Amino acid sequence: MAATKPLKIVLFLGTVRENRLGLRVAKFMQNYLVKTGHDVDFMDAQELDLPLLKKPLHFYRDQSEAPPLLVDLGQRVKTADGYVMVSGEYNHSIPPALSNLLDYFPGSSFSYKPSAIVCYSPGQYGGMRAAIQLRALLGEIGCLSVSNIFGIPQANKSLDEEGNPQNDHMESGAKRLITQLDWHAHAMRNHRESVGIPK
Template sequence: MSSSTAPTTTIDRLRIAVIIGSTRPGRAGKPIADWFLTQTRSRTDIEVDLIDLADARLPVVLADNDDGSLPAEVTAVGERLAAADGFVVVTPEYNHGYPAALKNAIDWFYDEWSAKPVAFVSYGGAAKGIRAVEQLRQVFAEVHATTTRDGVSIDLGHTDRLGWPSSPGVDGAAKLMLDQLTWWSRALRTARAEHPYVAAA
């Protein structure tokens, strides 16, 4: 039985944070994230927390406070990331890379990412954001997150009037990615509970 149809309880449900990585006005990331949320609604095994970095307004300069205090915006996002069992990052490709706002959001945190899975919904031109994703795999490895093999890659030349992807197979790609993400999310949640993860000496 697939994870999307297996019976679950409220306690068993996984918390997945969907992060919109672009903060540009008029960005394609918001309608693409809206489309992706529709792909999660039929699933009984997850609940979704949408984190829009445009709303989060994380400072662009990392704090170095002697008292260990953090800006309120950072604390608020950090609590949501810490509560998540896994992540879906919705990212564009800017100049063959990922957006600065997304890197800033990753760099503000460490333990919140560690020993958790990350999947990607990328978008762009002909490359569909794949180059940004391959770079992000290296970044997330450094904070001890693990990334799923399969993701969703969207050509912005094939979207409908709402800005939602319209290419054949994109819904199936989202299901496959979610199946992998929930498997890793559950496995790593169990492992963290039984054996606390040590990221660095």
């Protein structure tokens, strides 16, 4: 049997708050995905520093007139096999930087691919209130989230600044989530390649 090409996963980090814990979580997930054989493309809202959305990529009728960075990001999103969303919780909701980043691209870029949610907080709920809202958003743009949500309470104690896990929960939680994501991503990729997507 021929070897299966690695899944291309875009890892989104959608927090830009001062002293953010999200970078620890994103580093951990990036390391885990690489270790388990994925092709990982990390998109950090803070590093990309896209302005508050006024004109998304799909509003440019002539793509040559769009900012080159936006065209490049759009292609990377479109060619992914799945997505991992790392989300904090701002006022019990989705961080605006995350929704702002996702809204730059049309739903068709995400469609018929799975997503996985990793949420966190320094408190006991692990960002779950934001995750539930994020699940609705991901469904609307076409990348349904897998049933498992990887919630990380007390993220400041669960990971060090380099994203190294400080307890067994981190590895086992990531494994449950990514095992589900992989199953769906392989199935959807195989179906896209064999029959295409609905017109």
